[in-house]
Amino acid sequence: xxxxxxxxxxxxxxxxxxxxxxxxxxxxxxxxxxxxxxxxxxxxxxxxxxxxxxxxxxxxxxxxxxxxxxxxxxxxxxxxxxxxxxxxxxxxxxxxxxxxxxxxxxxxxxxxxxxxxxxxxxxxxxxxxxxxxxxxxxxxxxxxxxxxxxxxxxxxxxxxxxxxxxxxxxxxxxxxxxxxxxxxxxxxxxxxxxxxxxxxxxxxxxxxxxxxxxxxxxxxxxxxxxxxxxxxxxxxxxxxxxxxxxxxxxxxxxxxxxxxxxxxxxxxxxxxxxxxxxxxxxxxxxxxxxxxxxxxxxxxxxxxxxxxxxxxxxxxxxxxxxxxxxxxxxxxxxx
Numbered sequence: 485x486x487x488x489x490x491x492x493x494x495x496x497x498x499x500x501x502x503x504x505x506x507x508x509x510x511x512x513x514x515x516x517x518x519x520x521x522x523x524x525x526x527x528x529x530x531x532x533x534x535x536x537x538x539x540x541x542x543x544x545x546x547x548x549x550x551x552x553x554x555x556x557x558x559x560x561x562x563x564x565x566x567x568x569x570x571x572x573x574x575x576x577x578x579x580x581x582x583x584x585x586x587x588x589x590x591x592x593x594x595x596x597x598x599x600x601x602x603x604x605x606x607x608x609x610x611x612x613x614x615x616x617x618x619x620x621x622x623x624x625x626x627x628x629x630x631x632x633x634x635x636x637x638x639x640x641x642x643x644x645x646x647x648x649x650x651x652x653x654x655x656x657x658x659x660x661x662x663x664x665x666x667x668x669x670x671x672x673x674x675x676x677x678x679x680x681x682x683x684x685x686x687x688x689x690x691x692x693x694x695x696x697x698x699x700x701x702x703x704x705x706x707x708x709x710x711x712x713x714x715x716x717x718x719x720x721x722x723x724x725x726x727x728x729x730x731x732x733x734x735x736x737x738x739x740x741x742x743x744x745x746x747x748x749x750x751x752x753x754x755x756x757x758x759x760x761x762x763x764x765x766x767x768x769x770x771x772x773x774x775x776x777x778x779x780x781x782x783x784x785x786x787x788x789x790x791x792x793x794x795x796x797x798x799x800x801x802x803x804x805x806x807x808x809x810x811x812x813x814x815x816x817x818x819x
Contacts, residue, residue, distance in 0.1 A: 520576035575605030695814035
């Protein structure tokens, strides 16, 4: 090793903050890259007796603190000392290992660990693999190479997952819990909705939850898929609907007369009574479908909405959107 500049480390002071120098295992500072505290880590088999030898090797390699796991497994849950090491190490510190195999039992685990250390700003030095030493200028490019491999592996994994899901969907397998709405029930639900029945009425008649019916009706209809000429796109299926951020924002009146603005209700008799169910449903259906978030906050009442939600005749997409944002509405109508 060529030493360009040598300085004695001040006694009793930490080795942090020395810019442009590297601390070797004898306690001297040699030309190189900034290094803070030097920590050592080793993982030895559970029944091994040479743990003391590993510790001595790491301390001879400059480690001021040594973390030693006795475990046959490389999973983090089985390595408490590794967790303690990661909790103690800081940016600018150096981790010393006798071999990279101590970081993980597979190439994937080693690459992920090196990538994580690089992101933390922690240097890595192997006592056996001499080329693995990011405290030197020659070895500092290791993290760049590891980052490329980590990104490549993540991209490959993501691509494979997407392809697998697309293949499963093409075969009719969507995963997850089976729907309670069987194909027979779904066909009956489509017929009832075609007759103008509400989601709540359809759900009660079929003996399933209204939210389950709403989600099932969003599935593609195989009959239409076989005959694309019959498929039509409705404005309600692409229209941008607005919703409040919280139901507690809905502080409108719960009784008396309510005047619906023309932007919400275009028909005659825009004044409705909130003292009877038909007036409530007329107003709430219009405001939920056509109102802005500001209109909804002024005209809707959160308690009334929760009580009447299952009886409102709403487009399937609107009902699903509201129930996804406010699950309590779906729970309120579950059988």
